[in-house]
Amino acid sequence: MVEDLVREGPERVVDRMSKSLDDPKLQALCCQALINLSSNNTVVQGLIGQQLGGIHLVVRSIVQHLNEEKVQEKGIGVLCSLTLVPSNRSLIGSLHGEKLAMEAMKRFPESPGVAVESSTLMANVAFGSRGNKIWIGRNGGILAILKAMQDFPDHRTLQMRGCLALRNIAWGVEDNQAMVSSLGGVVLLYRAIENHVSDSSIIEQSSVALCNVVLSTENESSPGDVTILLSAMDLHRGNSIIQEHCVVLIDHMVGRQNVCQQEFLKAFGIKTIIEGMKVHSENRGVLLKASRLLKRLAGVPEFRNQIFDYGGIELLADILCLTLNGGSEIIH
Known part of the structure; x- marks a missing residue:
């Protein structure tokens, strides 16, 4: 049924919805068809949301069938699929x-x-x-x-x-x-x-999300949080987003709580940080955040020894050369 509706196109689906508002089953099917039609297509999203009045219609369907789980799920799903278009997003917010x-x-x-x-x-x-x-x-x-x-x-x-x-x-x-x-x-x-x-x-x-929350609030880390982040970094070493944000979180924790420093030390966190830096040797965000963490920890003998053992000194020297040659903001 959904496939048949998709073949009819968005204009016909919206028309069917408007003429069958009392039928929750058909409303849910039409909503799924609109989701399929609008997926990754901003032109169709704009057409459904604005020209065809689809947003107002879907909101009306959701309100009319508050106790129908599928209408709620699929109706809200349509609104989600239309939010890539800024004007749709504004309209959904206003409603x-x-x-x-x-x-x-x-x-x-x-x-x-x-x-x-x-x-x-x-x-x-x-x-x-x-x-x-x-x-x-x-x-x-x-x-x-x-x-x-x-x-x-x-x-x-x-x-x-x-x-x-x-x-x-x-x-x-x-x-x-x-x-x-x-x-x-x-x-x-x-x-x-x-x-x-x-x-x-x-x-x-x-x-x-954690960076958005914990860097600006008074949060005490729980035992194991550092290890959780290091495990994620080890498993996703090639992902620069994960590397950069996990380093920021670890830097925040070890700078505020001695127990986090000890957890980081026992988990050989220096090794994880340096290996991530090597993989992302051209990513200034990762290098900047990781260099700051190493600088913070280098004053502690145990960490300083690990930085030497895992090639951190050579790596930091390479970063310094990169900084001097490229005018980067990495070294502060």
Whole structure:
């Protein structure tokens, strides 16, 4: 049925939806067809969202079928698929699509599908909009996302979208950063890394989200957090995003807590840092962050010995030459 609707095209699907608002099954099918039609196609997304009035129609369908799980999941899914177009994103925000998402999560707490789409929608409408970020934080969005992550710890897609949502919602809004921290979000973000350490998408989103939260809040690290980050770095050595943000987090921890220094020492963290620097020898972000960490630790004899043992001195000399030749900001 969905394939047949897709073949009809977006105009026909929107028309079918508008004429069958009382039929929840057909509404859900039409929403899935719109998701398929708009996937990775901003032209079609703009057509559905603006010219055809699809956003208003989908919102109306969601409101009319509040107790239909599939309509909620697929309807919110359509809104997610249309948010790549800025004008669509603004319209969805003005219609409080994020409020519909939060309410759907409360009505269907056992539905991972609703949680995935709702978390994604909040992530997308928060992107680039300080007003939407603040609204989501003040109206329970952060709590809803954290509850979903806690309830579905093994659901990879949900964990990734939840981390993405926290990343976007916390960025640049101090109240939201504090809220994520106070509601246990830091623990859940580390748990996402630990439980899904082989999934680079989850590690990327969670490590960036952690940077957005912990660098500006008073957070004491838990035992094992350093080891969790080092394991992720070892497993994803070729991923510069993971390398850079995990180094930043480790630098933050070892600079504030002696127990984290000891954990880092016992886990041979210097070796992991230096190996990552070698792989990303042309990535200034990774080199800058890692060099700062090595500089911080070089005053401690045990760390200084490891820096020598794993070739850190030669590596830092190479970076210095690169800096002098290229005018980089690496050395401070």
